Structure formats: C-alpha cells, structure tokens
Amino acid sequence: MLPFRLEKRGVPSAGLIWGVSLAAVAVAMLLTGVLFAFFGVPPIEAFRTIVERTILDARGLSEVVRRAIPLMLAGVGLTLAFRANFWNIGAEGQLLIGATAASGIALFSGLPAGAMLPTMLLAAFLAGAAWGLLPALLKTRLGVNEIITTLMMNYVAIYIVRWLINGPWKGPSLGGFSYTERFAPEAVLPTIGTTRLHWPTLLLAIALALFVAWLLARTRFGFEARMMGESPEAARYAGVNFFKTTLTLILVSAGAAGLAGFGEVAGIHQRLVDPGSLSLGYGYTAIIVALLARKNPVAALVTALLLGWVAASGDVMKISLGLPSQITGVTSGLVLLSIIGSEPFLRYRLVRREPARTPSEAI
Amino acid sequence: MRRLFIALLFLASLPFASAQDDPLKVAFIYVSPAGDYGFSYAHELARQKVDAHFGDAIETVFVEAVPEPDVEPTIDQLVADGADVILGTSFGYGDGILAAAPRYPDVIFGWGTGYQRAPNVFTYMADLYQPYYLNGMIAAGLSETGQLGYVAAFPISEVKRHINAFTLGAREVNPDATVDVRWLFNWFDPAGTKEATEAMIAEGVDVIAFTEDTPTAIQTAAEYDVPSFSHYASMVEFSPETVASGHLVNWEVIYIDFLQKVLDGTYTSDNLSDVDYFWLLEDDAVELGSEPGVKIADAFVEPLQNTMVDHPELGSISVYDLVMDRHDKMVAGRDVYDPFLGPVVDRNGNEVYEAGYLPTIGDLTSLEWAAPGVVGAWDNEPQ
Incomplete structure (x- = not known):
C-alpha cells in the first residue's frame, strides 16, 4: 500500500489556486526546456529570448495583448454560459458571424464616420447572439444537446464566410482573390501607435468582464444562472425560468464572441478574409481560457493574456530560435496539459498515511 | 598580463571585423x-x-x-x-x-x-503559362478521348491564365480537345482534389493537369493509369510511370x-x-519538365514522336517535334513566339487580342476570359 492517500479539500483558497497554477506553468516551462534541448537550443537562452521579445519589448508585448483581446471577449462570454451549465462550443462560429455582420455594415452601409463603428459593433453583437440563439432554443424547447448544435453551427458559419468572400462579397479590385475590399478608414478601429493593438476593443473586454462578474454576483439573473449550473433540480424546484435565463445568457455569451469578431475585422484585417485567417481558432482557445479561469469572468482576462503569450512565444520560437512550426503547437499543448493536470491538486491534498490504522479506517 | 592585453585587443577589434564581413x-x-x-x-x-x-x-x-x-x-x-x-x-x-x-x-x-x-x-x-501551354500540347498528344481535365485552386487571373495556356496548347494539337475545369476554392485540398480527379476520369477525361499544393492529383490519376504533370517541383517520385512532363519553377x-x-x-x-x-x-525562371532537365519523361517520348498532326503552319509534324519547336521559340523570347499572340478569341466568340497584338504583362496578369475548349464554371467571365 502507498504511504500516501488523497484527501478531499474544501473550497480552494485564492492563494492555493495561484500557487498551483504558477507551479503548473513552471512545470510546463521545464518540459518545454527539455524539448528545446532536444532541438539543440540552450533552454535558458531560449527562454531569455522569448521573454525579451514578448514581454520586455513594447512591440512584442503589444502582440501578446493583441492576441489576447479576442480570447478575452469570447472567453468572458463563455464563463457566463459555462456557469449555467450551457456548454457553448460555438464561440468560433459566433465570432465569425459577428465579423461578417460588422464587415457587411463596413462595406455596404455607407454610414457617416461617427455612426459607422458603433453600428458595426452593435451588428456584430446581435449577429453573434442570434447565432447562439438557435442552439439555445433547441436545448430549452426540445432538449437537444447544445454541445453538438453549437459545434455544428461553427461549420455553417465557416461556409457562410467562405461563400461570401468567394461570391457576392468578393472584392472586384483583387483579381479574383478571395477577400472583400478593404474597409474605409472610418470603419477601422484606432490602434496604439504603429502597433496592431486596437485598444477600444481591449477596454470593451475589460468592461465586459466586470459587467459579467456583476451580473453573476449581484443580480437575480446571475443567481438563477449559477443555480442552473450547480443544481438544476434545485433551480427547477425554486421556479427558475430556464427558458428566459438561458436565452438571456446566450445573448450575452454569444454576443461577446460576436464582439471578438468585430475587433478582428475592424482592428486587424480591415476586410472580411478566409475563416482560417480571420480567427486562428480563437473561439476554441476561448473555451480553454474560460475553463482555466475556473469560469470566473475577471480571471478570464488573465488566462487570455497567458494564452496570448503562449501564442506569441510560439512565433519567437519559430522565427528567432529556428524551431519547426509544429513546435508551437506542442508547447502550447504542454502548457495546457500541465495546467489541466494540476486541477486535482486544487481539489485534493496528499496526506501521509498513519501507519497504525486498519484498512477500513483508512477509507 | 600581456596575454590579457592581447585578448582585450582581440575582443575590441571584433565588432569592427564583423561589421566588415557581415x-x-x-x-x-x-x-x-x-x-x-x-x-x-x-x-x-x-x-x-x-x-x-x-x-x-x-x-x-x-x-x-x-x-x-x-x-x-x-x-x-x-x-x-x-x-x-x-x-x-x-x-x-x-x-x-x-x-x-x-x-x-x-x-x-x-x-x-x-x-x-x-x-x-x-x-x-x-x-508558368508557357510550360502549361506545352503541357497542354503533350496532354492532347497523349489523350485518346480528347477530353482533358484540370483541377484548379482559385478562379484568380493567374490560374485562369494557366488554364487558358493549357487549353490553347491542347487545341493546337487537337482542335476538338476540351478541358474540363473543377474549382477547389482552396490552395491545399487533397480530399477535394481526389474527388475532382476521380469524377473527371469517370466522365472520360484521360489526362490530368492541376494547380493545387499537393501531389494528390498525380497519385489519384496514377490509380487509373492516367498521365499527369509535375507542379512547381518534380513530383516524379510519387508516380514514376505516369508523370509525363510538368511545369517547374526556379x-x-x-x-x-x-x-x-x-x-x-x-x-x-x-x-x-x-x-x-x-x-x-x-x-530560365520556369522550366518544362517532369523533373529538372527532363522535358518529357522517357516513357512518353516515343508515343509523342509517333503521333503525327497536320499543323496549319508547320505541315505534318510529330507532337514531340511541335512541342520542342514551340519550347525553343519561347526560350528565344516572347517576341519570337507566344501562345497569346493575337488573334485570340474567347469561348464566347469575343475577340480578346486582335491579330498581331502581343499582350503585355499587364494584360496577362489581369486576364479574365476563358479560351475556347474550356468547359465548366468560370468566375467573372466577360460575356
């Protein structure tokens, strides 16, 4: 028999969560270091280069935050849905449809400069929300599993974008290439200096996180949503209106992903582009952002930055350290694996068995 | 002490030395x-x-x-x-x-x-339009049905230009040849390429050309013993028996x-x-060949030498000699021979380039029309 056993903890303290999470990141870096050594890159030097290029360099740091913005918006939205046990896997599609709606306004509305960006933002939010509405209706009315429907809606969104940029929205000045025309300057978000950091969207993400945190903690809607997640039976017994609450939360959750799409087209691409280039899988990474943040909307801001940093570090590995492109996927996988693997340490503690006990007492 | 001094001197000189030979x-x-x-x-x-x-x-x-x-x-x-x-x-x-x-x-x-x-x-x-043109001649020379197939990535001007060149080449050898075009709307799509290739072969196509970033078309065509062409770089290793020629880029x-x-x-x-x-x-930025230095794969030389055509300008000539004639003239320069030299008519009967007009590079990079013999959808086609 092993000299140790696992004992269940109560609610983990904030200090414990931070300690375990940081330890997990450290383990991941250790494993990545071993990987570097295998490729003949001295690990210490490699990490120094990564930190110099991503954190100590202003432009590098701007790229970390730039990548974190869509993860923040979509991730914060997902924390709300996940709290209520609504497994929205469709942030990618909601993001794409939000980007599509914003692009449609930018390209064809002809609105004056002052109204352009706010209308694009609103359209992106509503389009994202509408994309989430169908799975929400199917779940609440017919009991259809939302994991399947939200996931499938992603593919529908991908093909809608593909069809638009290959068909009716294809820019005539681009010689047949599949992009729309470039947005007019009034439909483009301002950035900090010459970086690509579209700061209004960053502020929006922070505001959204605070708003969702307030919703969850301080409103009747938030209480009902949490009750639906933690104890659906009790929620039903208490008379929670599942239909209304689900629709409200998907409106915010999917709408937030739509806003991420708005940020990408209005801040980065300045046109509607192929779905593979438009989002780089942000909608899926946002699921990890929300889960790593333990479904806490404000913590999702931090985990989004962490994953933004992992992505930016991958670039440095590829460019400055000359590692093969596949390495970036492997290293981000290692980070996620060790963070997810650290989860049991939050719920259990390792205690030494006391030698004199009989087996029955040990259980 | 002296050794240290020399070492310091050496270190001090390093930045200058490296600046010069940088x-x-x-x-x-x-x-x-x-x-x-x-x-x-x-x-x-x-x-x-x-x-x-x-x-x-x-x-x-x-x-x-x-x-x-x-x-x-x-x-x-x-x-x-x-x-x-x-x-x-x-x-x-x-x-x-x-x-x-x-x-x-x-x-x-x-x-x-x-x-x-x-x-x-x-x-x-x-x-690659010139090598594609020569590939079209070879394809028509090898085809028994006169039906050629082309798996195409995107309907952009570059790909349209290559399909047109391929078709004009095919029609120079066989005035009734057709080129069936299937669009992938993707640069990299092995599954779509396989499907398109098989569908065209099922409809009677017996030579395949393509613009897609994998050797899939070559491998799929080889399963039906259908000749195909190396794309960008040598793809002979994927099917040494069926790659007839190709268009290589240097x-x-x-x-x-x-x-x-x-x-x-x-x-x-x-x-x-x-x-x-x-x-x-x-x-020399592009090249005709199944692999560098091999314009036409050995196994296909004899069949092409034995296929005679009645050419309006050169009289009775083998396809092999016709390909080499066109090749050598294009190597000599666009002003010596160019497949797009007018008169050129599109598949809707519009005159695209009038007699004697040599299209400019700008004409070629903005090309939208489809050559006679091209079969299938064509985005943004002038009516």
Whole structure:
C-alpha cells in the first residue's frame, strides 16, 4: 500500500489556486526546456529570448495583448454560459458571424464616420447572439444537446464566410482573390501607435468582464444562472425560468464572441478574409481560457493574456530560435496539459498515511 | 598580463571585423510548412540554392507556416533579428508587408506574386503559362478521348491564365480537345482534389493537369493509369510511370539576380518602386519538365514522336517535334513566339487580342476570359 492517500479539500483558497497554477506553468516551462534541448537550443537562452521579445519589448508585448483581446471577449462570454451549465462550443462560429455582420455594415452601409463603428459593433453583437440563439432554443424547447448544435453551427458559419468572400462579397479590385475590399478608414478601429493593438476593443473586454462578474454576483439573473449550473433540480424546484435565463445568457455569451469578431475585422484585417485567417481558432482557445479561469469572468482576462503569450512565444520560437512550426503547437499543448493536470491538486491534498490504522479506517 | 592585453585587443577589434564581413541577412516567409509539396517547397528549394550560390556573402533564414494575418509581427521579429532583406512569398502577405515597410525604411522587402510596390518593396513572379501551354500540347498528344481535365485552386487571373495556356496548347494539337475545369476554392485540398480527379476520369477525361499544393492529383490519376504533370517541383517520385512532363519553377533565378544587385548596390531600400520581376522560360525562371532537365519523361517520348498532326503552319509534324519547336521559340523570347499572340478569341466568340497584338504583362496578369475548349464554371467571365 502507498504511504500516501488523497484527501478531499474544501473550497480552494485564492492563494492555493495561484500557487498551483504558477507551479503548473513552471512545470510546463521545464518540459518545454527539455524539448528545446532536444532541438539543440540552450533552454535558458531560449527562454531569455522569448521573454525579451514578448514581454520586455513594447512591440512584442503589444502582440501578446493583441492576441489576447479576442480570447478575452469570447472567453468572458463563455464563463457566463459555462456557469449555467450551457456548454457553448460555438464561440468560433459566433465570432465569425459577428465579423461578417460588422464587415457587411463596413462595406455596404455607407454610414457617416461617427455612426459607422458603433453600428458595426452593435451588428456584430446581435449577429453573434442570434447565432447562439438557435442552439439555445433547441436545448430549452426540445432538449437537444447544445454541445453538438453549437459545434455544428461553427461549420455553417465557416461556409457562410467562405461563400461570401468567394461570391457576392468578393472584392472586384483583387483579381479574383478571395477577400472583400478593404474597409474605409472610418470603419477601422484606432490602434496604439504603429502597433496592431486596437485598444477600444481591449477596454470593451475589460468592461465586459466586470459587467459579467456583476451580473453573476449581484443580480437575480446571475443567481438563477449559477443555480442552473450547480443544481438544476434545485433551480427547477425554486421556479427558475430556464427558458428566459438561458436565452438571456446566450445573448450575452454569444454576443461577446460576436464582439471578438468585430475587433478582428475592424482592428486587424480591415476586410472580411478566409475563416482560417480571420480567427486562428480563437473561439476554441476561448473555451480553454474560460475553463482555466475556473469560469470566473475577471480571471478570464488573465488566462487570455497567458494564452496570448503562449501564442506569441510560439512565433519567437519559430522565427528567432529556428524551431519547426509544429513546435508551437506542442508547447502550447504542454502548457495546457500541465495546467489541466494540476486541477486535482486544487481539489485534493496528499496526506501521509498513519501507519497504525486498519484498512477500513483508512477509507 | 600581456596575454590579457592581447585578448582585450582581440575582443575590441571584433565588432569592427564583423561589421566588415557581415553577411547580408535574407529572410524568407512561407505560408505553409517548408517540407510540404507545392508552393512553399519550391521557394525552400530556391533558398537552399541561394545559400549555396552566395556562400559567406549571404545568410538565409526561413519562417514556415506563417498565417497571412501574422506576417506583420513576423516581420517585426525578423527585423529585430537583424534581417536586411525580407521576402514574403505569398499573395496574402501584401497587407502586412506594405504596412510594415514604412516602419523599417532601411530593410528591403519582396512581395512574391504581388502587384503593389514601394521604395523598399519590390514584386516578383516566375510565371508558368508557357510550360502549361506545352503541357497542354503533350496532354492532347497523349489523350485518346480528347477530353482533358484540370483541377484548379482559385478562379484568380493567374490560374485562369494557366488554364487558358493549357487549353490553347491542347487545341493546337487537337482542335476538338476540351478541358474540363473543377474549382477547389482552396490552395491545399487533397480530399477535394481526389474527388475532382476521380469524377473527371469517370466522365472520360484521360489526362490530368492541376494547380493545387499537393501531389494528390498525380497519385489519384496514377490509380487509373492516367498521365499527369509535375507542379512547381518534380513530383516524379510519387508516380514514376505516369508523370509525363510538368511545369517547374526556379525561384532561385530571380532571387540570385535580385540579391546580387543588392550586394553590388544597384538595388537599395529606396529605389525599388519600379522593380517588378515577371520572369518566364526565356529567363530560365520556369522550366518544362517532369523533373529538372527532363522535358518529357522517357516513357512518353516515343508515343509523342509517333503521333503525327497536320499543323496549319508547320505541315505534318510529330507532337514531340511541335512541342520542342514551340519550347525553343519561347526560350528565344516572347517576341519570337507566344501562345497569346493575337488573334485570340474567347469561348464566347469575343475577340480578346486582335491579330498581331502581343499582350503585355499587364494584360496577362489581369486576364479574365476563358479560351475556347474550356468547359465548366468560370468566375467573372466577360460575356
């Protein structure tokens, strides 16, 4: 028999969560270091280069935050849905449809400069929300599993974008290439200096996180949503209106992903582009952002930055350290694996068995 | 003490010594992994040849699998690493290159297949329409049904130009030949390519050409013993028996010419606004061949020599000799022979180029019409 056993903890303290999470990141870096050594890159030097290029360099740091913005918006939205046990896997599609709606306004509305960006933002939010509405209706009315429907809606969104940029929205000045025309300057978000950091969207993400945190903690809607997640039976017994609450939360959750799409087209691409280039899988990474943040909307801001940093570090590995492109996927996988693997340490503690006990007492 | 002094002297001299012999640092950015077959692989082969050609004068690096929206931060990192010349090989890198170029006025940028330039941004293209034209002649010479197939990536001007050249070549050998075109709307789509190839073969197509970044069309055609063509680089190893010829690209010819002119000071970071390479057979930037140096694979030489056609201009001639005649004339120059020399009529009967008109490079890069014999949907076709 092993000299140790696992004992269940109560609610983990904030200090414990931070300690375990940081330890997990450290383990991941250790494993990545071993990987570097295998490729003949001295690990210490490699990490120094990564930190110099991503954190100590202003432009590098701007790229970390730039990548974190869509993860923040979509991730914060997902924390709300996940709290209520609504497994929205469709942030990618909601993001794409939000980007599509914003692009449609930018390209064809002809609105004056002052109204352009706010209308694009609103359209992106509503389009994202509408994309989430169908799975929400199917779940609440017919009991259809939302994991399947939200996931499938992603593919529908991908093909809608593909069809638009290959068909009716294809820019005539681009010689047949599949992009729309470039947005007019009034439909483009301002950035900090010459970086690509579209700061209004960053502020929006922070505001959204605070708003969702307030919703969850301080409103009747938030209480009902949490009750639906933690104890659906009790929620039903208490008379929670599942239909209304689900629709409200998907409106915010999917709408937030739509806003991420708005940020990408209005801040980065300045046109509607192929779905593979438009989002780089942000909608899926946002699921990890929300889960790593333990479904806490404000913590999702931090985990989004962490994953933004992992992505930016991958670039440095590829460019400055000359590692093969596949390495970036492997290293981000290692980070996620060790963070997810650290989860049991939050719920259990390792205690030494006391030698004199009989087996029955040990259980 | 004296030894220390010498060591210090040596260390102090290092920065000067290295400043003098500093190699020109050239960075290549690829849109897909360098080891994959197709477009990026052709550039990677070229990079290796550039490396070997210049020796210590040039140091090359490459970054692979860079998504189009990430090219700008990639450029930032490369400049931080000390790159002097940055070559973005994909059309989709244009926005990022043109946004970054003003930020780094001392760095030279190249936009492969691009169309917009700046004082420190030049554009370059090794175009394959001439080898595709010769491939079309070979295809028609080998076909029994007269039905040829073409699996095409995107309906952009470049691909349309290549399909037209292939079709005009086929029709020069067999005036009744048709070219069935299937669009993938993707550069990389092995599954779609396999499906399109099989569908066309089922309908009677017995020679396959393609524009897609994998050897899938060659492998699928080989299952039905249907001849096909190497695309960008030699693909003979995937089916040694069925690759008849092909269109190969030698990007290094452009790269070496350009970088030599950078080294000797002809090209600098403020005089590139008019530097646009559009290089062809006559420049040796592209090549007819199943593999480098083999214009037509051995097994296909005899059948083509035995297939005689009645040519309006050259009389009774074998397809093999006709291909070589056209090849040698195009190598001599566009003014000696060009498949697009007028009169050219599109498949709707409109005159595209009047008799005796030699289309300019600008005409060719904005081409939208479809040649007679092309069968299938055609985006943005002039009616």
